[in-house]
Amino acid sequence: MKQALVLGIVAAVAAAPWLPAAAQTPDPTAAEFDKFREIMEQDNPAELFEVKGEELWRARRGPKNASLEQCDLGLGPGVVKGAYAQLPRYFADIDRVMDAEARIVHCMMTLQGFKYEELAKQPFSSLTRTPEPVSLVTYVAAQSRGMKIASPQNHPRERDAYETGKAIFHYRAGAFDFSCASCHGADDKRIRTQPLPNFTKPEQAVRAVQGWPGYRMTGGVMHSLQWRMNDCYRQQRFPEPGYASETLSALLTYLTVNANGHVYRGPGIKR
């Protein structure tokens, strides 16, 4: 069923004429890709990971044999509905701005007794294994489906995180002199045939939030923003960013705040 749909969309995209790469003319294939994404978002296999994530949230696990049901994602202990849309945010208990996955990892450590080193060892999905934080963040994200993105900027540390994230975004270094902005700082660019949204602009920054966590059909794996940031830095020819680190929370603050006001449609699906 899905394969017929995929073939149909691929045929439609292949038939679309290639426009010359002029800055002014909009790319007609972009509309086709958007239509493809919307159709594929119905019956998204990410929902399987939402269900798994909810099981993990309620299960007693780890050395402390405790559930995550008292985890405070920013709206009070145990409040999951709407929390993802309001992250990253500042947490006084650890004196740090945290994104969703960093906060989940924090709760797994403090409530359940897991060690950071265990969780950071192999934090990304493979064909045969989906790490628990990935299923958990998929569940948490799904509980903000249909809500407006509203990462707060009330606390001075939240404002610091935004500005630091912006500086990180624009920092050119590495073997290729790339910053995030090298690919994501201009309009109407694409790498091969993959469109590159301009994350410095609010109406395009929503693409940094929407679609994540995302089910990737290539390999049938669930990936979160922590994976996306890691893989971006690999392609930027940088060394590796720490999993669930403050650097990535700051970067995610910059991207999410830029997207504030847009409605989050929940976990996405990708090629």
Place this chain on the structure above:
Amino acid sequence: MRRASVVSLACVALLLASCAAPPSRDYQPDALALMKRDFQAKGSAGMDRLNEDSVQAACNKFQDDPPQEVADKLQKEQFSAIKWPADGKLLGDWKAGERIAQNGQGMAWNDKGGVGGSCYNCHQVGPRESSFGTVGPSLYQFAKKRGYGADIQRYAYGKIYNAKAYNLCSQMPRFGHVRALTEQQMKDLTALLMDPASPVNQ
């Protein structure tokens, strides 16, 4: 890339609370401190890659829009560091060049140098490849448009070796300068752009 003016215009137009006022200070030192603490070396990508060299420092400081005298000085330095082939020949094999242009790997933490040029990631090159990026300008009919002379050959090779020698804050990597490509690979790419027989110039 004139980021500062684009962002301030966006602020004025959209009246976002997050950029209603410009930042009180330079946040780059905070950013760098966090990155140095939170990143780790992996494979061939060492922590030294986080350190700015003279080009990166200038482009970061001036947000890719350096003053003319700064650009002139650094471009001259970058140009003088270009190693031209000892045999004076700049054209290799365009067929090999097409394969190098198609290969998007190399210099990441999971591989090494001398692998690929990633050209199609950012540019249109040959006429038969429709899966090309638009980060950089089209290179289709490169020599057909500019001429086949020794001066253009030198420009092509030099640009591949070190794009910053010609445009300080270009987004194009310095393939020769960082040894992402070997001399032979750069000759093959130059041939892809400059050889009259190359499909690029048909």
Place this chain on the structure above:
Amino acid sequence: MADPMKIRATLQGDVADVRVLMAHPMETGQRKDAAGKIVPMHFIQTITAQLNGKTVFNADVSQAVSRNPVFAFKVKGAKAGDKLSVTWQDNKGDKRTDEVVIGAGS
């Protein structure tokens, strides 16, 4: 027990539009792992759906179907409050059954 399915059944008149999302690796037996070894066949072979205990849908499935597949079908004669259960069985003998109550129409 295998991972749960997600079943959605919406009523349009007396026809239930059913969409089932199943968690399954659906290995074809042709893929090689990182070490070069063939990953053995592991795929759903049969799917059955029952409305209030009566079989309304039966499918024989091959390994051509993709990982984490979605199956959609329509059932006539359904009404709100009916129990719809879906069962799959794979070539290793693993089974999974999940059930939903059909909601009021759209």
